[in-house]
Amino acid sequence: MKKREAIWFYIMVSPWVIGFLIFTLGPMIYSFFLSLTNWDLFTTPQFIGFKNYVDLFTKDKIFWKTLRNTLYYAILSVILWTIISLYLANLLNKPFKGMRTYRTLLYIPATVPVVATALLFSRMFAPDSGLVNRFLALFGINGPPWLLHPDWVIPALILMSLWGVGAGVTLLLAGMKGIPTEFYEAAAMDGANSRQQFFKITLPLLTPVIFFNLVMDVIGSLQTFTQVYILTRGGPNNASQMIVLYLFDNAFRWYKMGYASAIAWILFAISLIFTALIFRSSSLWVHYESEIKKS
Amino acid sequence: MKLNSKFHDKFSTYAILTFLSVLMGAPLLYIVSIALASDETTYMATFTLIPKEFHFENFVRVFQLDLNFLKFTINSLILVIFSIIGQVVSSSMVAYGFARLRGPGKNVLFLILLSTMMIPGEVTMIPSFVIFKYLGWINTMLPLIIPNFFTNAFNVFLLRQFISRIPVELDEAAQMDGLGFFGIFVRIILPLIKPALIAIAIFTFTWNWGWFMGPLIYINDVDKSPLALGVQILSATSSSGQVPPWNLVSVGSLLLTLPMLIVYFFGQKYLDEFGLMSGGSVGIK
Numbered sequence: 001m002k003k004r005e006a007i008w009f010y011i012m013v014s015p016w017v018i019g020f021l022i023f024t025l026g027p028m029i030y031s032f033f034l035s036l037t038n039w040d041l042f043t044t045p046q047f048i049g050f051k052n053y054v055d056l057f058t059k060d061k062i063f064w065k066t067l068r069n070t071l072y073y074a075i076l077s078v079i080l081w082t083i084i085s086l087y088l089a090n091l092l093n094k095p096f097k098g099m100r101t102y103r104t105l106l107y108i109p110a111t112v113p114v115v116a117t118a119l120l121f122s123r124m125f126a127p128d129s130g131l132v133n134r135f136l137a138l139f140g141i142n143g144p145p146w147l148l149h150p151d152w153v154i155p156a157l158i159l160m161s162l163w164g165v166g167a168g169v170t171l172l173l174a175g176m177k178g179i180p181t182e183f184y185e186a187a188a189m190d191g192a193n194s195r196q197q198f199f200k201i202t203l204p205l206l207t208p209v210i211f212f213n214l215v216m217d218v219i220g221s222l223q224t225f226t227q228v229y230i231l232t233r234g235g236p237n238n239a240s241q242m243i244v245l246y247l248f249d250n251a252f253r254w255y256k257m258g259y260a261s262a263i264a265w266i267l268f269a270i271s272l273i274f275t276a277l278i279f280r281s282s283s284l285w286v287h288y289e290s291e292i293k294k295s
Numbered sequence: 296m297k298l299n300s301k302f303h304d305k306f307s308t309y310a311i312l313t314f315l316s317v318l319m320g321a322p323l324l325y326i327v328s329i330a331l332a333s334d335e336t337t338y339m340a341t342f343t344l345i346p347k348e349f350h351f352e353n354f355v356r357v358f359q360l361d362l363n364f365l366k367f368t369i370n371s372l373i374l375v376i377f378s379i380i381g382q383v384v385s386s387s388m389v390a391y392g393f394a395r396l397r398g399p400g401k402n403v404l405f406l407i408l409l410s411t412m413m414i415p416g417e418v419t420m421i422p423s424f425v426i427f428k429y430l431g432w433i434n435t436m437l438p439l440i441i442p443n444f445f446t447n448a449f450n451v452f453l454l455r456q457f458i459s460r461i462p463v464e465l466d467e468a469a470q471m472d473g474l475g476f477f478g479i480f481v482r483i484i485l486p487l488i489k490p491a492l493i494a495i496a497i498f499t500f501t502w503n504w505g506w507f508m509g510p511l512i513y514i515n516d517v518d519k520s521p522l523a524l525g526v527q528i529l530s531a532t533s534s535s536g537q538v539p540p541w542n543l544v545s546v547g548s549l550l551l552t553l554p555m556l557i558v559y560f561f562g563q564k565y566l567d568e569f570g571l572m573s574g575g576s577v578g579i580k
Contacts (some may be wrong), residue, residue: 004476006397008392008396008475009392009396011392015444015445015446016389019442019444020407020411024411024414027418027419041425088315091308092312096308098309105316106315107559109322111552111555111556111559113505113551113555114505115524115526115548116526116548116551119527119544119548120322120329120545122530123545129340131321131325131342163322193300194304222415223415229508229511244417252512267417267418271415275413
């Protein structure tokens, strides 16, 4: 019986095990090997040790810019995204009529595929004719040239990412629904206003969900590619060049496979560092309440 | 006093939400307005937020271009349908194994599975490309579809949570009636996790329908492109001095968005049910 169960266990999990070996573990080993070589995809790889890594950090000025841009974008967009989605989820969690409709309205932009969003925002951000600057002009503000200006291109990308904040709202709302209403009733009896209720009840109890989202959002935004590929191709003057786009350019435009593999490993290392930081800090702010039962 | 502050809270909530809905809705209205604009307006870039022209023929014109949008749509459907089949079959099998069956090394395997969630796909991108090139699969849908038959960690994790909530007594009773492990999987577990499988299908749809990077890497022939890539190609066809046909590009973007909206509206019920049953959210304990 035991043996049969074990056999069935392996049969059932075999798709993942095989997939892991072929599409994850094998490629990871191969990718690390490639990162130590000079290879153009057609000739034999030439082993050069850690030269790619050394070059990236000591010779490649664009790579430094790429790192800065990616971190700037990822950190700022995740912070804003978290704050705004918390604020919105808290509003939508109030027991008023019509909240479902608002929730749907705010979620719709999150269903728009990135390609469509990027193409739409290329028109939104057009310097003279775009909706954003025409809106700003109503208040007498002379809007910046957004995607065409090195200082404004990343803020523009962050603004664009916030359009899809409804996705984050939905996840947080699901978590908020799991908080028993008795908590709020008791707090209200004690005279806590809605702001106090949010900071003393909702926020602490939601920290496990926020924590999970934070990890996923940071990893996700470090991998930003499609938006920049479509909108700027990294320009102007590499001001929006991001790690994955630079990796893509190196691999599939310039066929520098070894160099690109080294970039991939640096990306992996950065993701791990961020994940570790968030995990490490979690004991300070993530609140686990084991007795809360979710229905 | 108390009533007054409640009224104030209600009023400000509605005011803020209405303002934000308008703000978030404006780009949607804008894209519809661009999609309905004439070529003249497109050339002059004099789009308005509220549509002033209604060139519904743009929705027909987009299918008469040299770029074959009908084919793009069919390619997208093929990509999505096979990806869904692959994910649903493989993730339910693997999740059942991890949730219900015991075998040596199970915990280690599950730990590895969870940790793969943190690996950015880009790390395996180049070797995967080399493997698929070696197999002669470049410029086909296979590199985009086949990996789905080997599931992904996220789906397994969610489904395993879901299966864990089904009482084990059901399995035991079925075992008494002479059902084997595979029988329990097919006759007991699968019917009970239907809402979760629909949720997995919806996730897979959302991830693949608008997927851009994969097709960009693997597909060379324009005719073999899925819709997301096709729309981007249309926006980039013209040489640098020329204005892209933004009205038709926007029609393409709407074609790309519409199925996502439909799936969201019809699938919400399942996502909610799935969310509730799997513990409110994806949160880790």
